[in-house]
Amino acid sequence: MNENQFISALTIGPRVRKSPFFDATLAAGVKSFTVYNHMYLPTSYGDPLQEYWAMVEGVTLWDVSCERQIEVSGSDAIEFTQLLTPRDVASCPVGRCRYVVFTDHDGGVINDAIMLRLEETRFWLSPGDGDVLLWAQGVAARSGMDVKLTEPDVSPLQLQGPLAPKVARKLFGDVAVEMGYYHLHELELNGIPLVLSRTGWSGELGYEIYLRDGSRGTELWDLVMAAGEEFGIKPACPSAMRTIEGGILSYASDITREDTPFTIGMERLLDLNKSQEYIGKAALQQIAKEGTPRRLVGIEIDGDPISGNDRFWDVFENQDKVGHLTRCAWSPRLERNIGLVNLPTELAEAGTALKVQTLDDLRDGIVVALPWFKSITKIPDDL
Template identity: 50%
Template sequence: MEQKAEFGFGTQIRKSPYFDATVRWGATAFSVYNHMYIPREFGDPEQNFWNLVNEAILCDVAAERQVEITGPDAATFVQRLTPRDLSEMAVGQCKYILITNADGGILNDPILLRLAENHFWISLADSDILLWAQGVAINSELDVTIREPDVSPLQLQGPQSGEIMKTLFGDDIMDLRYYWLRELELNGIPLIVSRTGWSSELGYELYLQDGTRGDELWETIMAAGLPFGLKPGHTSAIRRIEGGMLSYHADADMGTNPYELGMDRLVNPDMEADFIGKAALQRIRDNGVSRKQVGLRIEGAPLKGPNTSFWPLSHQGETVGKVTSAVYSPRLERNIALAMVAVEHSALGTELDVQTLSGPARAVVIDKPFFDPRKKIAASA
């Protein structure tokens, strides 16, 4: 008789509304993200990747907590948090933003959702932006209310996700554009649905607004998706690295600025509106950076899973950077990585030495993203 897995869960870490469902559907490992448990494995990570790129997967990402900002000065306050110009952001639109500190360092790279004229959600990567935003608000002299609402997102991602969404919501859902949102109900379950996701594939995020109905929502989606090959899954390190997507605390942190990441498009230091880090980012833009994020091909045998530490990069015996995210891509049949290196060693074709977990290897700087660089897949349909 197969022994049931035992998990050592405590009460000090929060469980998502989908927690019981993910265990029931075969979650085999969890991590902690934004002080919540998040499923990290449903079996073989490579099979999870193929499920994602060939059919569809449903992921519990309730740990992407929302910071809700409301009040007469909500738009002004949100702009104060980010160097991205939000002056043209419409109600119903989503935007990928950076939140920076006074030194221009990145505190988070969330998705911003504008639900109404003075109603925003910041859908977080892993960091305590709720506390940051509440602290900024104290002396801002702006009339805003900042809280964490009862909102827990699921990600439905993959080429069959559109067909599954049509089964759930009807044909009208196909009119939902990339990086836009819509308020919907499913069997009376209140949702915000957006055409977004952390996969670089066609996908949707379903933001549950009643945590008591998480199990019902999960089972309803799985039932609708089974004819289309839907599987329970987890965010794929393989696919997100292929797509050059950041993992906060790995590829960026508060010591990393947008220009080092080549994210100039998310910074407008000359806009009229004020934001935290404006002067610092003006200086960095004018003076240039000393290091830069690059893509790498790491030669040798396929890596056994993603890196769990930063691997040093060297040139002629001198350390010049570090690998931040590395994985073997079975589709590309090569080891690929994101790395931060000294600018003088960042040109395409530069050869570097990397110390992997299994020993030294040769690495070559190549273009990133490694697959579908213009995000045609995610923006399709």
């Protein structure tokens, strides 16, 4: 029997932080939470399939305050941010965002993040699950640089789905549909200070709305829901089904410290030979020369629908264990089980036949290229 069948509730207490939208999500009917970055993250409003279809056909609003921001400022802010990531962040103009990875001295991935450049020497880092602020403060303490690292009063919502631009334009005006992908704007809504960015974790059109006054969380939530009512907006949560379909990775599941950016297909985020020093530079340059021994790829799994996995599942070629499945789900659009598997590079080619040990049985699977659905980034001209 699955151990999750014995878990009926998550105890709520002061040790784990509530988001500014916590009360609003309760009023909206949230049914379950998990703990992410020491905060409560909504995981279901009762019907994940309904949330999925609302996300791919309509518009949804998510509380993702657990994306706890790290503000980097000071005269050495650019140099310090360059030290944290192999990507050349100096090439990012003010008012733009970049997707970045942070690596350790062996090239292992510390975390991935959206980086927002608000000013010449002021950045926000929006990471996945993990104590990135503590790590960065440790790096700063030994760097000798003039840099300040803080967690600002910033709490993001995600507005995601093909109708998200309609809601955003109703809230913020034409700037919401004229701004480019991975662009940001500082603005206000009814006097509430915000940052609006064309980013998200759904693979659909979308925005992140960064609240800059935690006392006004319910007010902001209600304003967005009211603006979206005519478009059928639904409260929702990050969707495993949709992110796996899009090859959108989750830190601590699909990405671990054992993986390098080459393992997880993020070579595009590496400016390996940038002149500035960065943590893991020698290791990553060596891997680039020698090749990566493992890769994360897609897999399709035979059989009845699988709702997900509560741990890594073993993957076999013939009778030899060769890797593990990180996440899986039933895809409603593909009408098949899909997942992500970490394999030796020589087995990561599309068409490779494997077996996956699920919770109940050993199933046939076949390697496929990622993603099943590409991310949608361009707002239609006639929206």
